[in-house]
Amino acid sequence: MLGEGIIKGLAETARNFVGSYVEADRLTTVQYPEERLPTKEAARNFPFLVFDGNDAHAGMRCVACQICEKECPPQCIYIEKSKDKKPDYVGKPQFYPKIFDIDVSVCMSCQICVEVCPFEAIKMDTEFELSNTDRFAGLLFDKHQLAKSNEYYRKIHPAEAAAVDGRLAAEKAKAEAKTKADVEAKAKAAAAAAKTAAPPPPKPAPIPTT
Ligand code: SF4
Numbered sequence: 179m180l181g182e183g184i185i186k187g188l189a190e191t192a193r194n195f196v197g198s199y200v201e202a203d204r205l206t207t208v209q210y211p212e213e214r215l216p217t218k219e220a221a222r223n224f225p226f227l228v229f230d231g232n233d234a235h236a237g238m239r240c241v242a243c244q245i246c247e248k249e250c251p252p253q254c255i256y257i258e259k260s261k262d263k264k265p266d267y268v269g270k271p272q273f274y275p276k277i278f279d280i281d282v283s284v285c286m287s288c289q290i291c292v293e294v295c296p297f298e299a300i301k302m303d304t305e306f307e308l309s310n311t312d313r314f315a316g317l318l319f320d321k322h323q324l325a326k327s328n329e330y331y332r333k334i335h336p337a338e339a340a341a342v343d344g345r346l347a348a349e350k351a352k353a354e355a356k357t358k359a360d361v362e363a364k365a366k367a368a369a370a371a372a373k374t375a376a377p378p379p380p381k382p383a384p385i386p387t388t
Pocket residue numbers: 224225249250251252253254255280284285286287288289290291292
């Protein structure tokens with residue numbers, strides 16, 4: 179019937195208007211920026227680099243493998259690998275990014291960099307207040323601006339971060355067990371080699387006959 183849709187729409191508006199005085203979920207707007215709705219766990223904007231502990235350099239998970247740089251569709255990631263190495267989260271010496279830039283004015287938030295990273299080093303942020311008057315330098319984020327702690331990651335994506343923490347802890351335990359087994363095997367082999375190389379015990383002197 180002609181006008182039925184308009185009446186339904188007006189009824190919905192009236193329901194929300196009256197309901198907003200008694201039900202919080204009928205409040206369809208908030209007074210931004212004084213008020214903010216909590217971001218959803220699945221929300222995503224631009225990537226950031228995760229680090230463990232308190233030191234962004236020491237704890238940075240990125241090993242500068244450059245897979246994300248190659249796979250990024252609009253090619254907005256730029257990485258330069260370090261010449262030296264630092265221990266990664268399992269203690270293995272790894273390269274790290276000397277330079278890691280993302281041009282967020284070009285990034286299309288596709289999350290492909292996150293999907294391809296083998297080290298759980300890059301994740302999607304929910305931060306959206308990034309307006310800037312400098313379209314070039316102001317939106318080209320370097321590794322210091324991109325580095326955010328694992329605590330921050332846990333705060334914005336709790337379920338996802340818990341799963342990642344579990345995976346990394348299992349990998350670390352496996353690596354530690356392997357190192358321990360290698361050390362034990364080496365010690366055993368060294369002991370066996372020492373035993374073989376040792377001169378045979380002297381023969382007892384013959385008993386003199388009369
Ligand atoms: S989210 Fe997509 S476009 Fe943005 S840096 Fe990652 S791969 Fe590139």
